[in-house]
Each structure stands twice: as C-alpha cells, then as structure tokens.
Amino acid sequence: MHVRGRSIQVVSKFQNLSELSDVVKTFSDRVLKEDCLDLPPKNFTKRHIILTHDQRKIYEQMKKAAMAVLNGKVTTTMTVLTQLMRLHQITCGHFTADDGTTQLIPNNRITELMNILEETEGKVIIWANYQRDVNQIIKNVTEKYGEGSIVDYYGLTPQEDRQDNIRKFQNGPECRFLIGTPQTGGYGITLTKANTVVYYSNGYDLEKRLQSEDRAHRIGQKKNVTYIDLIAEDTVDEKIVEALRKKINIASEVLGEELKDWI
Numbered sequence: 001m002h003v004r005g006r007s008i009q010v011v012s013k014f015q016n017l018s019e020l021s022d023v024v025k026t027f028s029d030r031v032l033k034e035d036c037l038d039l040p041p042k043n044f045t046k047r048h049i050i051l052t053h054d055q056r057k058i059y060e061q062m063k064k065a066a067m068a069v070l071n072g073k074v075t076t077t078m079t080v081l082t083q084l085m086r087l088h089q090i091t092c093g094h095f096t097a098d099d100g101t102t103q104l105i106p107n108n109r110i111t112e113l114m115n116i117l118e119e120t121e122g123k124v125i126i127w128a129n130y131q132r133d134v135n136q137i138i139k140n141v142t143e144k145y146g147e148g149s150i151v152d153y154y155g156l157t158p159q160e161d162r163q164d165n166i167r168k169f170q171n172g173p174e175c176r177f178l179i180g181t182p183q184t185g186g187y188g189i190t191l192t193k194a195n196t197v198v199y200y201s202n203g204y205d206l207e208k209r210l211q212s213e214d215r216a217h218r219i220g221q222k223k224n225v226t227y228i229d230l231i232a233e234d235t236v237d238e239k240i241v242e243a244l245r246k247k248i249n250i251a252s253e254v255l256g257e258e259l260k261d262w263i
Contacts, residue, residue: 040224042217044245047116048233049108051091058105059090059235066263075256081204083263084236091232092201094132102132109230110140113200116228117141117177123169123194126179127186127212129201131155137179137200145176153180153189169193186212192220199229202240206249236262 051059066083073079089095093107117124128134134154141150151165157180168175170193178191186208194216202209217225229241239262243250250259 039217039219039221042213043224043226044229045226046229046231046241047112048231049112051232051235052106052108055090055093055105055107055232058095059087062087062090062095063263070260070263075260077251077254077256077259080256080259080263081251084204084240084259087236087263088201088240089130089132091235091237092130092133093136094130104136109200109232110136112230113137113198114140114144116198117145120196122176122196124177125191125194125197125216126177127182127197127199128179129181129203131181133201134179134181141177141179146174148172148174150177150179151175153178153185155181155184157184166191182208182212186215189215190218190220191215192218195221195223195225197225197227199227199241202229202244204240204250206244206247206251209244210247 066087069083070080086095090105091107091109093105093109094102095105097103113126126137128137131154134152138150138152151168153162153165157165165178166189169178169191178185178194180186182203182205197213197216213225213227229245231237231241240250243254248254
C-alpha cells in the first residue's frame with residue numbers, strides 16, 4: 001500500500017491462528033480481574049419509578065403502534081430494538097414526534113435522581129443512554145448544586161475539556177457529580193473518587209454496561225461501590241435492566257421474536 005509516496009504493509013488476513021494459540025498457551029495464562037485484584041465488592045440496587053399520566057398515555061399509544069408494525073412480519077432484532085428504543089425514550093421523559101422534533105414529557109425519573117443525589121454523600125457518577133437525558137440532568141443538578149458541582153463526559157464534550165473534567169471530578173472538592181454516556185465515557189478513564197454509580201437509563205450493549213461499571217471499580221478504589229438502576233415499572237425498562245444484570249447482551253444474544261414479547 002502506498003501512502004504519500006511511502007510504501008507500507010497492511011495486514012489483510014491471518015493464517016494458522018489455532019497453531020499460534022497452541023504455541024502461546026505453553027507460556028501464557030488468562031487471569032480474570034476479580035482473581036488478581038483485591039477490590040471491594042460491587043453492590044447493586046434498584047429504584048422504581050411510576051410513569052406520569054402523560055407518559056403512560058403516550059407509552060400505550062406507542063406500544064400499540066409498535067405492535068402494528070411488528071405483527072405479521074418477519075421481525076429482525078434490529079427492527080424490534082428500534083421499537084424498544086422509542087418506548088424506552090418515553091420512560092425517560094422524551095419522544096420524537098412525527099415532524100422529527102423531540103418533545104419533553106413530565107416525568108418522575110429526574111425527580112427520583114435528584115432524591116438519590118440528595119440522599120448520597122460523596123461523589124457520584126451518573127450514566128445516561130441518551131444525550132437528551134444528559135442535558136436535562138446537567139440543567140437540574142446545576143440549578144440545585146451550582147455550576148461547579150458537575151462535569152460531563154459524553155459525545156458533545158469537547159476533546160480538549162475531557163481530561164480536565166476527569167481531573168476536576170477526581171481532585172476538585174467542589175465537583176461532586178460526573179454525568180456521561182457509557183458509549184463515550186465508559187472506556188479507559190479512572191473515576192475512583194466515586195463509590196456511587198447511578199444508571200439513569202441503560203442501553204442494550206452488555207460490554208458498554210460492564211465497562212462503565214468498572215470506571216469506579218478499579219485500582220485505587222478503597223470503598224464498596226453501589227450501583228443504582230432507575231427503572232420505570234411495567235415497561236421495557238424492567239426487561240432491559242433484568243437482562244443486563246444477568247449479563248445478557250441484548251443487542252446480539254436476544255432474537256427479534258423474543259424481543260417482541262418485551263413490548
């Protein structure tokens with residue numbers, strides 16, 4: 001391959017991988033993190049919320065529309081996940097209207113989050129699946145605790161601000177909260193100053209969930225880490241959290257016909 005006048009070699013395929021694996025086995029060993037690191041345990045808990053009247057009305061309308069789309073067709077996992085996402089967004093307090101605009105719905109989810117933050121001492125990581133959730137959380141936390149109380153780490157966080165935001169959270173006495181998305185902030189960064197992690201909303205990818213859990217649960221963490229899932233009762237929310245807690249990767253391990261039963 002030629003790049004700007006230079007010739008470089010690019011790997012296009014691999015051969016004899018099983019033979020290589022046999023050779024490597026003789027002088028290597030696989031060790032899990034929990035077997036080699038003396039870390040405090042993870043504690044999991046749930047906080048249940050009830051949909052508001054407006055949410056329930058919109059949720060049931062969207063549920064009927066979703067079943068109308070899916071019934072009588074060969075349902076792929078991706079098709080059902082799209083319908084689940086629409087329902088899940090409603091449980092979080094927003095939905096996309098027919099004209100493409102995002103509409104906010106009065107909801108108890110943000111209220112319950114603020115209750116948790118008021119009850120909790122020390123620093124807290126808040127993970128959310130949607131940027132709309134992140135924006136609402138930043139607004140509410142800033143109004144109650146002040147501008148310097150929260151930093152963000154998600155898709156719209158400028159690259160030049162990300163490391164500084166981590167430093168403020170880890171070392172700044174005024175900064176108590178970090179809000180991020182597992183898609184962006186769930187990998188590689190260290191957030192061990194927090195021993196409380198709140199999942200405001202979850203996605204479908206197990207790896208992103210597990211990686212985001214370990215931002216607080218890694219070398220340097222001295223306290224037990226508590227993970228709190230916010231769950232809207234009698235909605236797809238319950239199924240999503242249940243599957244992730246059982247370490248099921250919804251996006252790849254659950255078939256479309258099985259997912260349809262979640263709606």
